Amino acid sequence: MRSASAVALADAAASYFTGRPGGIIYWDHDLFGSYAVRGSNQGGRIYPEWPNELTPLPRAIGASRWIVVTEALRLEACTYGAPLEPEWIPNALPDLAGGASSADLAEFASQEDLAPGRAVLLNPVRIFGVKGVDWAIRFLAALRQVCGESDQPMPYLLVFGALDEDEAYGRSLRALVAERRLPGGVRGPPGSHRAGGRRSGPGGGTEVRPRTKGQRGRQRRAQA
Helix, strand or coil, rough: CCCCCHHHHHHHHHHHHHCCCECCEECCCCCCCCCCCCCCCCCCECCCCCCCCCCCCCCCCCCCCCCCCCEEHHHHCCCCCCEEECCCCCCCCCCCCCCCCCHHHHHHHHHHHCCCCCEEEECCCCCCCCHHHHHHHHHHHHHHHHHHHHHCCCEEEECCCCCCHHHHHHHHHHHHHHHCCCCCCCCCHHHHHHCCEEEECCCEEEEEECCCCHHHHHHHHHCC
16 A cells, blocks of 8 residues: 555654654555555456555654544554554544635636536546446436426536546446436536546536636736
8 A cells, every 4th residue: 555665755754753853644544445446457456455564554653643534444444453553533624604605606607607596516536436426427317307396407416537537437427427318417627636628527518627817817918
């Protein structure tokens, strides 16, 4: 799970923090048991289900701490036999109590060509089979009947990530969108973990990274 470079960094940190205050924070949101990404050719797991003798585990270097983001990960990490005891600290999420302003929402809807009055469902994940984007698409398709019965507009589904990251899975998502007759309702929004340009979304839409306010201002001045 950690490469030779991680071992070298740990060695350097151990040397540096000898007799000095400080240490390393090891932060994990996936461990061997949960990181189930599979190879595109043979379909097997890329990583083993358990660490082995070649796996560098977190060390007790200075004031180091090993942090995982769920209790389930902490329990799994405790079985690894590492010299550092894992601690569970949940991800820190921003306070959205105030919500976005109506102007911000209108600007986002305009950038993404979203029709007014339609709800937006977010699926902020990378496009791997284990992330379950196909389930989100099936859920959206199931909402069609509910929306029809209640005379409500169908929501959009905005999916993060890039279809070319797992091409076979990306093709299956396109086929599923077509099968469930959802073109246009499934979009790839800005904010993918990969850098920019244009990128096709599962529903055949095109993701365009939005310009910043400074870029829009410069464009208006250039056009003037």
